[in-house]
Amino acid sequence: MGLDRLWTWFFGPRVFELRSNLGSEECFIRLEDALPGRTGVFSRPDVAGWAQPGHALLRRGRSAALAFRTVMRVTWIPETTGVEIVCRCGIRFQFLVAAWIAMMILPSSVLLACVAAGLLSVSGADLIPLAALLGALPIVGVMWPLIDRLLARGEDEFLLGFVARTIRATPRQGSRS
Secondary structure, eight states, rough: OOOOHHHHHHHHOOOEEEEESSSHHHHHHHHHHOOOOOOOSSSSSSSEEEEETTTTEESSSSOOOTTTOOOEEEEEEETEEEEEEEEEEESOOOHHHHHHHHHHHHHHHHHHHHHHHHHHOOOOHHHHHHHHHHHHHHHHHHHHHHHHHTTTTTTHHHHHHHHHHHEEEOOOOTTOO
């Protein structure tokens, strides 16, 4: 897997283009009806999100991935014989992923630099916990999003299937998906 494919898999967005013979208003009504309203704390629908005329935001309701789950932004554009649907899948807030990784790597790097420069005096007994902390922070900072994204595999196909079934859409000819 190349670096560009890894970046797209991790951060997104993946773009899918669909076509439906339904009108724009009918697409909105069908999506709105298929999505649950406000749900309780312990209820977990298959697909959650919201729909407004012209666009929707969907996520998998029953997901093992928590913080870095896949989100699908759906936009439909009216045409003379139906609608063109553009679905973009990815992490909702990509900058949070970068911030999380930086939050884990930056403190350990600063601490290590201070020890190396002699600004912090560390005795032999303190070295083992410090080394464990310095090693654990970057590992946790990188592994948590990666594991979360691995748990989210297949969510974009699941959400795309939900949209296609709900508004009777088919892949558009020449689609980038």
